[in-house]
Amino acid sequence: MNRLEGKVALVSGTARGQGRAAALRFASEGALVVGGDLLHEEAVQTQRLIAREGGTALTPGPLDVTDEESVRSWTEEAVDAFGGVDIVYANAGAVRFGAIDGRPYEDFGFTMRAELDSVRLTVRAAWPHLVASRGCVLTAGPTGTLTGLIPLTGQLAAQGAPYGIRAVCVGPGMNDTDGPRSDVAEGAVFLASDEAAYITGANLVVGGDWSAVLPGATT
Numbered sequence: 001m002n003r004l005e006g007k008v009a010l011v012s013g014t015a016r017g018q019g020r021a022a023a024l025r026f027a028s029e030g031a032l033v034v035g036g037d038l039l040h041e042e043a044v045q046t047q048r049l050i051a052r053e054g055g056t057a058l059t060p061g062p063l064d065v066t067d068e069e070s071v072r073s074w075t076e077e078a079v080d081a082f083g084g085v086d087i088v089y090a091n092a093g094a095v096r097f098g099a100i101d102g103r104p105y106e107d108f109g110f111t112m113r114a115e116l117d118s119v120r121l122t123v124r125a126a127w128p129h130l131v132a133s134r135g136c137v138l139t140a141g142p143t144g145t146l147t148g149l150i151p152l153t154g155q156l157a158a159q160g161a162p163y164g165i166r167a168v169c170v171g172p173g174m175n176d177t178d179g180p181r182s183d184v185a186e187g188a189v190f191l192a193s194d195e196a197a198y199i200t201g202a203n204l205v206v207g208g209d210w211s212a213v214l215p216g217a218t219t
């Protein structure tokens, strides 16, 4: 308890899944959680769940992490409400994966925007506030985009080091149930906490044995 006491945590994609699990878990550790999602009503529901458990959360409005202006105003609402940003968990994302000849080319661009550009935009908007707080960035993405996300996280870690900013990738395995999701949230709490003060530029895979399975493979 209280491993994130008083920290302002921006968590994207809080309508469901890992984002909701992380928002609840961060709040239970004392973080002031600013959530957001394209699915605004569901994200507000997450905020209500946090409040019901005695936590503090804010969900300023519909958030589109692929839209620079949307991310900017989300971040500014957080700063106006809580005075700064200590943690950014760039969790929101969506994928359209498939065989190379099985999906339209536009789907590749969609996935890159939703999983990689979104991280850049989210971190970029919060960067001055992270510099001020010597904060922490967590990135998340599916196996298929980790080859882009890990170097991006490394770049953030290198660029952030002079300012005391850490950046770590949380690489979830395949999951669609509460158990694995709460394991991922647990990893995220650890990485965002002072217990991980010497961890940056790393990729923590929280995925059972799924990291050994390529996208599209069957078991």
Ligand SMILES: NC(=O)c1ccc[n+]([C@@H]2O[C@H](COP(=O)([O-])OP(=O)(O)OC[C@H]3O[C@@H](n4cnc5c(N)ncnc54)[C@H](O)[C@@H]3O)[C@@H](O)[C@H]2O)c1
Binding pocket: 012, 013, 014, 015, 016, 017, 018, 019, 036, 037, 038, 039, 063, 064, 065, 066, 091, 092, 093, 094, 095, 114, 115, 118, 140, 141, 142, 143, 171, 172, 173, 174, 175, 176
């Ligand atoms: N579930 C898995 O098996 C798995 C595995 C590896 C990585 N991941 C990654 O972890 C992250 C969370 O996964 P999840 O399982 O919770 O997914 P999910 O689909 O259950 O939840 C993702 C959330 O992000 C939101 N979102 C999508 N695009 C958005 C946008 N442009 N702006 C704002 N919100 C947006 C969705 O509405 C949704 O609420 C994603 O980046 C995902 O790719 C998931």
